Amino acid sequence: MENSDTPPLRKPSRTFLGKLFDVLSGFGLATITLLLLGLLTWFATLEQIDHGLYPTLKKYFHWQSVFILPEINGKTVWLPLLSGYWVGAILLVNLILGGVIRIRKGWSHAGNLISHFGIIFMLIAGGVAHHFSERGNMAVGEGESSNTAEDYFEFVVELTEIKENQPGLITVIRGDQINDLEAGKTRIFRLPEFPFDLEIGGYLVNAQPVSTFERAPDRQQQQADLYYLMEKPSEVNAEANNAACYVRILYRDGTKSDPFILAGASFHPFSVRIDERVFTVDMRKRLWPMPFTVHLDKFIADFHPGTSKPAKFISEVTRIDNNTETKVTIQMNEPMRYQGLTFFQASYGPPGAGPGEKMFTVFEVVHNPSDHWPEYSLYIVSFGMLITFMQKLIPHITSASRKKRHV
Amino acid sequence: MKIPATVLLASALFLASCEEKKELTITETREATTRDKSPKLFATSDERFRDAKPSPVQGTTPESWLALPASQFRLLNYRFGESGMGEVWVSLSAGTVLDNANRWLGQFNATKLDAAGLNTLPTVTLAGVSGKWVTAAGNYDAGMGGPTKPGFALAGVVALVDGQILTLKAVGPKAELEANQPVLESFAQSLHMIE
DSSP states (O other): OOOTTSOOOOOOOOOHHHHHHHHHTSHHHHHHHHHHHHHHHHHHHHHHHHHOHHHHHHHHHOTTOOEEOOEETTEEOOOOEEOHHHHHHHHHHHHHIIIIIISOOSGGGHHHHHHHHHHHHHHHHHHHHHHHOEEEEEEEETTOEEEEEEEEEEEEEEEEEEETTEEOSEEEEOGGGTTTOOTTOEEEEEOTTSSEEEEEEEEESSEEEEETTTSOOSSOOOEETTEEEEEOOOOSSGGGOOOEEEEEEEETTSOBOOOEEEETTOSSOEEEEETTEEEEEEEEEEEEEEEEEEEEEEEEEEEOTTSSOEEEEEEEEEEEETTEEEEEEEETTBOEEETTEEEEEEEEESTTOOTTSOOEEEEEEEEOTTTTHHHHHHHHHHHHHHHHHHHHHHHHHHHHHHHHHHO | OHHHHHHHHHHHHHHHHHSOOSEEEOOOEEOOOTTOOOOOTTOOHHHHHHOOOOOSEEOOOOTTSEEEOOOSSOSEEEEESTTSOEEEEEEEESSOHHHHHHHHHHTTTOOOOOHHHHHTSOEEEETTEEEEEEEEEEEEOOOTTOOOEEEEEEEEEEEEETTEEEEEEEEEEHHHHHHHHHHHHHHHHHOEEOO
């Protein structure tokens, strides 16, 4: 019987950190994040129809995107959502705190724990792929070789000294170092190996150099050598964008050159002569040297009868690595994996080529450190679920057969 | 209190890292690959951005004309006249001699010709071939969203040269164009195709 003089027992109040832990490790947060991921995926699927896959992925799932407003059929949906990357990060924290730390321990819960580890591993795989994967394409003609892939989207500025008409070691200014330099912004790039530096600005995601004789500037665009950059809307297929910018040479004596244009759409580089030395400055999609060479021995395209539409296409290649040659066949769903790189059969050309015409193959080249991690995580999750299932099934069967014997 | 101080310090560090960098030192390099062929050095802007190649047709530029860079549609390109509004250019066109003559006439809202009418036009030698001399005057509407220019005139030659339609077209203020017609005829005769 309760003594009226004894004060009722009170639970000690949770500290702020304790309450935070409860929220971050709770089922509620897990449910919310999973629902948000589903909603984001649905909106992104609809929006990429109008805006293209790459810009939509960047808007919805890039780490630099924090809050987004979805858009359907060109109309903004006034529902601010946390972007997919950060929802995934919160889910990861939730799984670690709730699914591993807070979860009841013991052999009876081992299966759940293992499954949670598997899902955590999958989320980490996604993060690693997001931050560290590279992808590009490599086009090779029949009978030709290539040791270089080209990035799909990133434009870089490259400089080199020309000796005996050949380029030397090429210095690279990466895309993320220049793509924030819109109109009015400039940045100085110090080049210790060169007798000059560069000042770059006026970066445009998609632009065409236009002669002032062909079309007069309409927005007081900066001019360089009677040309200016005409900005164009970003392409739905972002690979078709051609970036451009304005550049000045900064000489060591403190003087500056007149501005000149660098453009992804240019046919030739800009040349500089200093003290009998010749240098080139160019803008292009980032080249990605491969550690081996791929020679296209034969490209086989089977066409649907009476059409120039391919039913399937197969590349028979020779991989040349340190004088060692290996024959490999690359086709749809059968990529070549070697030295951490994966070569997928992506497409072919020239566009509209039909039977009997000389063709080239195009591989998508991917370097993803977590390439197989999603596969491994599925094995881990399956193993954990199997344990949980067996832990339920075996006692159930045992109990059922005991009941039968006692009947 | 500790928590607010920690938050302030973290915010300061975060903001400092977000500050735009005005200078960067670049050290990243790569080796040349099969894609880095011997570059064309000291290319002009025309060569860099339009891969401009030598014109397949050349002529003797009149002294009073200002030579301009070629463009996508103008193999040879000039200005004449004190106003600076007179333009002359040489192009290769699609269609037939009659199509091109009528397109020019249409830009002045002039009566279009049929085959019989085309035959009545004067002939002028263009790149060694007999071409049709086309003239018009009035309000010039080049199309493509540009403004209509009143008081303009046109004179030009259209000819079939080596299986291609070669055109020499001059457009400008009427008085200036009429003053340049002898120069235009002489220039037409100086034109020749490059092998």
